Amino acid sequence: MSNRRLPLVSTEVPGPRSRRLIGELQEYESPAITARQRARASRGYHDAPIVWQRASGMLVEDVDGNTFLDFTAGFGVATTGHGHPRVLERATLQLATLNHAMGDAFPAAKKVELAKKLAAITPGALQRSLFGSAGFEAVEAAVKTALIKTGKPRVLVFDGAYHGLGFGALALSGYRDRFRAPFLAQLNPHVLREPYPYCYRCPYGLERASCGLACLETLRRRLAHPASGMEEIGAILIEPIQGRGGVVEAPLDYLRGLREIADERGIALIADEIFSGFGRCGAWFAVERAGIVPDLLCVGKGMTGGFPISAAIGTDDVMAGWGDSLGEALHTSTFLGNPLGCEMALATIEVLEELVPEGVLERGRALRAGLEELGERFPIIGEVRGAGLMLGLELVRDRETREPADREALGLCKLLLQRGVILLPAGIHGNVLSFTPPFIVDEEQIGYLLEVLSTVLADRAWA
Ligand SMILES: Cc1ncc(COP(=O)(O)O)c(C=O)c1O
Structure with a gap:
């Protein structure tokens, strides 16, 4: 073969x-x-x-x-191709050396190396990683971070968005009503949904060439309305390019506008780049195409070429919301910073540096x-x-x-x-x-x- x-x-x-x-x-x-x-x-x-x-x-x-x-790269995972020889070689060695550690209690050295690498390749002041396994965990970790930082419970999300199907992420996803319908009784009610700037099917019936981004203005007006509950928004969560939603790109000016709105209103801007990240969109991260830096960036999928590891990567400022660990982490999981996943990510990033x-x-x-x-x-x-x-x-x-x-x-x-x-x-x-x-x-x-x-x-x- x-x-x-x-x-x-x-x-x-x-x-x-x-x-x-x-x-x-x-x-x-x-x-x-x-x-x-x-x-x-x-x-x-x-x-x-x-x-x-x-x-x-x-x-x-x-x-x-x-x-x-x-032509799917296995849901967008196999960025470097299935079983890239260099990734395999390093993974095999790591498997024989240390394939599990104790995430928050006794971390693996490989976690330190990967956290440093992620800080180096992500834009701006994104610096601190919160690791998980599946993509939806990174999204949930980012939204928890925004809440603990801002104290504001509401999250603004978009129609057509896919953030995964864990209970937290499911409430934030807008991709299919039928995914949420059986579980509505238990889903987070603090979610506000906006139309995504899907220009081919503009929710306002306008044409991109002449619309002047009316959707962004509508959002601004909604946020300013005193009875809208919008002042309770602590996070805006967006895929700069919706993947499962149909490869729909938000106009770059729209993303810049969201950054401004978030700055003006003390909202954490979260970019879900679990699909678009790690070079897939022709830049390391899609937010770089707009020249913006989110407060939190969610990554997963293509980071390892085929091992379940994900991360919410935040600025110093937003991550400070957690306060210091008192020995029992407020947010962790059994496989957090798994050394095999970290080594596969490091090897994959090394190969990606030649392709991106x-x-x-x-x-x-x-x-x-x-x-x-x-x-x-x-x-x-x-x-x-x-x-x-x-x-x-x-x-x-x-x-x-x-x-x-x-x-x-x-x-x-x-x-x-x-x-x-x-x-x-x-x-x-x-x-x-x-x-x-x-x-x-x-x-x-x-x-x-x-x-x-x-x-x-x-x-x-x-x-
Ligand atoms: C943009 C985005 N966010 C989150 C997820 C969820 O990731 P996972 O299926 O690993 O939980 C996906 C999966 O397709 C995705 O495309």
């Missing part, structure tokens, strides 16, 4: 071994997790996932021996140019957007009405899988194809993707 650069599919997809294992999962896993198997012969695909066996670089091999190009920003920008330009060319040929493509290697195609049934083509997006992903390309639909309407490959994707692999995408777009079997 290590010599392959292009995929090879030699069974039906999913193959017999994948289907058998998925069948077993359906007996032993919560039914909430893996899609049920359904034959969709009429649409030309079988509605079940493939089961992964191994992965290397851009390629994933399933249990049936088929190989696929992973030039490598990401160059490959991102090549992929984007190909997607734009498809956009000229196929009217179903309403918009091509994104930054670096975080790109999206929004599919619409009609370019005038912009009616979302959601079923089509899912059908396309299934057909692409049969041709050896792993891709996922995203977006609040599920009609965005999101391209977030490892940063080592090469020209030939981009060419392969564009060719099969063009073929399946031309053959409307998925519609």
